[in-house]
Amino acid sequence: MATSPSQTAMPTERSQSSRVLDKAFVWLTGAFAIGVGFVLLAIAFRVGTDALPAIQKFGLSFLTTSRWSVNDEVFGALTQIYGTLVTSFIALLIAVPIGIGVALFLSEDYLPPRIKQPVVFLIELLAAIPSVVYGLWGIFVLIPLLKPFGIWLNTNFGWIPLFSTAPSGPGIYVAGIILSIMILPIIAAISRDSLVAVPAEIRQAAYGLGATRWETIFQVILPAAFSGIVGGIMLALGRAMGETMAVTMVIGNSNSISPSILSQGSTVSSLLANQFAEAGGLQVSSLMYAALILFGLTLVVNVLAEIIVRRFSLKL
Amino acid sequence: MASPEFATALNMKRSSMSPRTLFSSVMTVITFVCAALALIPLVAVLSYVLINGASSFRLSVFTQLPPAPGLTGGGFGNALVGTFLTVGIASLLSIPFGVLAAIFLAEFYRDTKLAETINFLTNVLSGVPSIVIGAFAYAFVVLATGTFSAVAGGFALAVLMLPTIVRTATESLESVPRDFRQAAIGLGATRFQTTVQIVLPAAIPAIITGVMLALARAAGETAPILFTASTSRYWVRSVWEPTATMARLVFDFATAPYKSQQELAWVGSLVLVALVLVTSILSRWIVRKR
Incomplete structure (x- = not known):
């Protein structure tokens, strides 16, 4: 105030104080915006430092051994990493074709908008149902329902390693199927968005050249929407790898690797869910190591998805 | 024939x-x-x-404590209170944080490299598995305070909700017509005045809708709660002690061998699903009305 020439009185003075307030406000919001990015860094840093003792002790053998013994303080997460990858793969195998089918169904003009909107809403609802409710449903409905099917697979195709064990109820295949239900809405929604975004002129041009509806879809529309669909699939994969509760409740939580998808298993997230609350010492550190691996895996998948989706949206 | x-x-x-x-x-x-x-x-x-x-639904589930193993009756009154408490703490932490960040992204630095980078990081944050966020909250709050608590659970849920709130608030603010801002600035308002008195009030219904959806989802999240809020068989007395929540209760009772507990798991699921369903339909209705 002393610096300002005194003759211009109130107006400038008020505008000066409000200018300071204005600047402070912008700075404040900026700090919070950068804080969002900082949260991500904090997660990586904190989980990483807590995992350090286990990283130093086991190194990369943590990824390649499957012994998880609390008493001997020897930990390896191969079973869980394998379980995470296999359940996610099964989920994608089921959810990708059905999800793209649903997306096509909802992006073509099969239904009048009045019916289409509720269907879109219903499929979005699938994504909003809590994971633990899927788990409950999985335990009491899906497992009994799938068991005869598992037994049939085992008796008729038991010579294939994939089906070589007798199902005992919970198992990797149940987890894969429940995951497929949970990621289906993501694939359907994002694929639909990218299909709808394909300019109508392209479709009309294809029709004008005499192409049928499905020739147009396969040769024109799907290729145009391809990167968006792939981005959606990647996002769904990230979700499937990190999904915890439903998987924990139906996978059986055993610590042995079997080539058979009918056998029980566990995933990185189910390991964390089961052991964290009662863990201590090096076990906590090993669990943090496992969490870090999961974080890294999903990070790579999500960043790739993000880049693919972005490149796609720039092109249109 | x-x-x-x-x-x-x-x-x-x-x-x-x-x-x-x-x-x-x-x-x-x-x-x-x-x-x-x-x-x-x-x-x-x-x-x-x-x-x-x-x-298995009866009104007393809302007012009674969970039954001991093997006993019938009882309810999840304490878990309902615990869910409101943890979600409330999460809201207090994440809503101001998220909305202020969104103001920066939508009002002051829209379409800049910095905003784009933060949007990117927000999307990546929303893809971090909820169980990893739980592990982070465990290290950050539980290990630091030495106890499972509603605060630790609320912190985990806040991290989980943050990206959703930033994104919905940014979108809501960006959808406010440009004329509003130009009119305010034409009248001599500062950026602070324009934002707080003109743009924010116009965007608030949309922000509330998005926040409601995020809250309903957070209420059903179990993985970040498991080893942060943990669980309790008693009523909540303090935010610094283990707290029961609906989601955790459904998980525990679904895997319990007792019929009465399994029944409560179904009733609890019904409450969680109803919560999500009602907020989804309500928010849709609000959006359509506007």
């Missing part, structure tokens, strides 16, 4: 339809089947939750 007729009909169809159109019809049928396949699990989950939940 019908079979020759049918055969001629088929023949006629074959002759009138080229393989190309036939292929098209087959694919159309396949997409209809896909849509049906996608809706079956939704209908199945919802109807099982509704039937099993409603059949």
Whole structure:
């Protein structure tokens, strides 16, 4: 105030104080915006430092051994990493074709908008149902329902390693199927968005050249929407790898690797869910190591998805 | 009798339809089947939750404590309170944080490299598995305070909700017409005044809708709660002690061997699903009304 020439009185003075307030406000919001990015860094840093003792002790053998013994303080997460990858793969195998089918169904003009909107809403609802409710449903409905099917697979195709064990109820295949239900809405929604975004002129041009509806879809529309669909699939994969509760409740939580998808298993997230609350010492550190691996895996998948989706949206 | 007729009909169809159109019809049928396949699990989950939940439902579940193993009756009054408490703490932490960040991204630095980078990081944050966020909250709060607590659970849920709130608030602010800002600035308002008195009030209904959806989802999240809020068989007395929540209760009772507890798990699921359903429909209705 002393610096300002005194003759211009109130107006400038008020505008000066409000200018300071204005600047402070912008700075404040900026700090919070950068804080969002900082949260991500904090997660990586904190989980990483807590995992350090286990990283130093086991190194990369943590990824390649499957012994998880609390008493001997020897930990390896191969079973869980394998379980995470296999359940996610099964989920994608089921959810990708059905999800793209649903997306096509909802992006073509099969239904009048009045019916289409509720269907879109219903499929979005699938994504909003809590994971633990899927788990409950999985335990009491899906497992009994799938068991005869598992037994049939085992008796008729038991010579294939994939089906070589007798199902005992919970198992990797149940987890894969429940995951497929949970990621289906993501694939359907994002694929639909990218299909709808394909300019109508392209479709009309294809029709004008005499192409049928499905020739147009396969040769024109799907290729145009391809990167968006792939981005959606990647996002769904990230979700499937990190999904915890439903998987924990139906996978059986055993610590042995079997080539058979009918056998029980566990995933990185189910390991964390089961052991964290009662863990201590090096076990906590090993669990943090496992969490870090999961974080890294999903990070790579999500960043790739993000880049693919972005490149796609720039092109249109 | 019908079979020759049918055969001629088929023949006629074959002759009138080229393989190309036939292929098209087959694919159309396949997409209809896909849509049906996608809706079956939704209908199945919802109807099982509704039937099993409603059949054991009684009003006393909202007011009583969980039954001891083997006993019948009881409820999840403490878990309901605990869920409101943890979600409330999460809201206090994440809503101001998220909305202020969104103001920066939508009002002051829109379409800049910095905003783009932060949006990117927000999307990546929303893809971090909830169980990893739980591990982070465990290290950050539980290890630091030496106890499982509602605060630790609320912190985990806040991290989980943050990206959703930033994104919905940014979108809501960006959808406020440009004229509003120009009119305010034309009248001599500062950026602070424009934002707080003009743009924010206009965006608030949309922000509330998005926040409500995020809250409903957070209430059903179990993985970040497992080893942060943990659980308790008693009523909440302090935010610094283990706290029961609905989601954790459903998980524990679903895997318990006792019938009365399993029944409560179904009723609890019904409450969680109803919460999500009602907020989704409500927010949709609000959006359509505007």
